[in-house]
Amino acid sequence: MRAFAELLDRLSLTASRNAKLVLVRDYLKATPDPDRGWALAALTGDLTFTAAKPALIRKAVEGRVDPVLFGWSYDYVGDLAETVALLWPSPADYRPNREPELAEVVDALLRAKRGEVQLLIEGWLDALKPKGRWALLKLVTGGLRIGLSARLAKTAAAMIRPAAIAQPPDPEGDEAQTALTAVDVSDIEEVWHAVDPPYADLFAWLEGRAERPSPDAPGRFRPVMLAVAIDEAVDFPKLSPADYAAEWKWDGIRVQAVREGGVARLYSRTGDEISAAFPDVMEGLDFDGAIDGELLVLRDGRPAPFGDLQQRLNRKAVDAKLMAAHPAGVLAYDLLAWNGEDLRALPLAERRARLEALVDAHPGDRLRLSPLVDYASWEALGRLRADPPVGAAAEGLMLKRWDSPYLAGRPKGPWFKWKRDPHVIDAVLMYAQRGHGKRSSFYSDYTFGVWTDEGALTPVGKAYFGFTDEELKQLDKFVRDHTVDRFGPVRSVRAERDFGLVLEIAFEGLQRSSRHKSGVAMRFPRVSRIRWDKPAREANTLDDVMDLLDAIESGGGRIAVASG
Structure with missing residues (x-):
């Protein structure tokens, strides 16, 4: 565990992408099997332990430490693994022979019954020093939070080959x-x-000791091709509209639908299989190949807002009632394989022609073709982007070169995404909570609200990014200086008509929600500006937000309701 703990610690303190790559590469080169393999699985999110829950860890530490002291410590530190690692008291007469190896921990947890896990974790915590305890708890709970994506970890693995x-x-x-x-x-x-x-x-x-593992298993996932955000001022003068196909950027989730050799699977863009949550979609797909597309709820052939699809996401199983209320389907926009032939090296124009033929012949309504957008100039396309006829289910446009092959990753030039401008409101900071990892010492998670008719604030969202490190320090100081109450790790911040901090909040969408007091939920909210200059009374109202929601649901254009 010591080398793995050192790796996690250094990754958590390193901001540079290249430095992270070197750290992981060097670890994978120096660490023997199977430890490095389990480490790579943890870094890519492919290693989970269902029996090791945070509640179990809290129960273990509260058996050794006064619960009130633990609660105060947890409130101060803001991170469960770090708190337990620093606070854990090993028995005075305990002298471990050695620290556990990473593979030893993984093997034991994968075999352990639920009732055995707590004792295993307690024994390892006794044998480890604080840094090793922290790494152990991050490993078993799956909350690494070290700023390393799965793709970056795989990139580091590629670098170990001579x-x-x-x-x-x-x-x-x-x-x-x-x-x-x-x-x-x-x-x-x-x-x-x-x-x-x-x-x-x-x-x-x-390492050159064996042949490459075969990628030809039927039903396999293909690495996805991603788009880069377009810079209107820099990119459009260099590009010709005739070279690019345009289509809507659907507000669903990117999927890959595969049916090969009797194997049928539905993958997310990261390669996670989600077939079990969408049995109706899988039963309605009838082709031989691999399709890249967008998963949405389809009603009368029209894509529904993302909130409808969200009712079906992250479920291990789904019942007939939910499937009937939220019928899902795939809008296809690329064909990666067909009847045993890999099409990814072909130009988009040819792949598109074959995709159209496949969808035209496909039975049922679970698979539809993502239509192309007809345009003659970038200016005309810009007008469509600002006010799309498809309404809430499109969050912008995709531009794809007609001659582009399907390349894994995010190559610059073949594909662009041109997202619509975000919605914007002015809201008042109401509550703050400590962050995690590098932010565990700062109040960085902010709940914000808007004014009701009664002159009170009602929460409408929570944001924890969009600000610089310097702005984070300013926000943290404001929270500490103007705290009026505490609820565990949460601080209530002074927020009145004549005093409060206004945050300009940008977000991608709204949906009705019975779980929220305000009746609405935001999609991807973030702080776009801190309005130190604006009086709290001039922040937006709940009526403003509901008017925006009505406009979104009716298919209206983008509305910014920030009041200036």
Whole structure:
């Protein structure tokens, strides 16, 4: 555990992407199997322990430490793993022979029954020092929070392979050949779903000790192609409208629907299988190949807002009533494989033609074609982007070069996303809570509200990003200086008609919600500006927000209701 703990600690304190890559690469090169494989699974989110819950850890520490003291400490530190790691008291007469190895911890947790997990964790906490305890608890709860994406971890794994290994000349007198070439992260993503933790066969290939694992398993996930955000001032003068197809950027979730060799699966864009939550979609798909598209709720052939789809996400099972109320389907916009042929190297124009033929012949209404947007100039397309006829289910436009192959990752140039401008309101800061990881010492999670007819504030959302590090320090100071009450780790901040901090909040959408007192829920809210200059009484009202929601649901254009 010591090397893994050191890796997590250094990653959590490192902001540079390249520095993180080097840290993970060096760890994977220096650490033997199977420890490095389990570490890679943890870093990519492919290692979970269902029996190790935060409540179990709290129960363990409260058995050793006064619960009130623990509560005060947790409130101050703001992170469960860090609090327990610092506070955990090992028995005075306990002298461990050694610290547990990472593979030892993983193997024991994967085999353990629910009632055995607490004792295992307590024993390991006794044997480890604070940094190792912190890493252990982050591992078992799945909350690493170290600023490392799964793709970045795979990129680091690709870097452990030698660029080339020279071979001696063959007997026929040819020049020496190189047996290995550098591996790209897309090469790893191509085989990722054909290998299992702790990835011994993957590392054997990367180090030149074995052949590449076969990516040809039927029903496999293909690494997705992503778009870059367009810079209107810089990019449009260089681009010709005739070179790009335009289509709506649907407000659902990106999926890959695969049916091959009798295997049918539905994947999210990150490769997580979500077939079980959408059995109606899987039963309604009838083709041989792999389709890239958007999963949405479809009513009368029209995409519904994201809030409708959200009713069906993150479910292990779904009943007939929910499927009937929220019928899902796929809007297809690319064809990656068809009848055993890999189409990704073909230009988009040819892939699109084959996709149209497939959808035209497809039975039922679970698979539809994402229509192209007809336009003659960037100016005309901009007008459609600002006021799309499809209403709330489109969050902007996609631009794709007609001659582009389907390339894994986010290449610059072939595909662009041109999102609509966000909605904006002015709201008043009401509550604040400590963050996690590097932000555990700051109040960085902010609940904000708008005025009701009665002159009171009602919460409408929570934001924890959109501000700089310097602004975070200013916000944290405001919270500490103007706290009027405390509720566990949450501080209530002074917020009155004549005194309060106004935050300009940008967000992507609104939906009605019976779970929220205000009756609305925001999608992707973030702080776009701190309005130190604005009186709290001039923040927006709940009526403003409901008017915006009505406009969104009716398919109206983008509305910014910030009051100036």
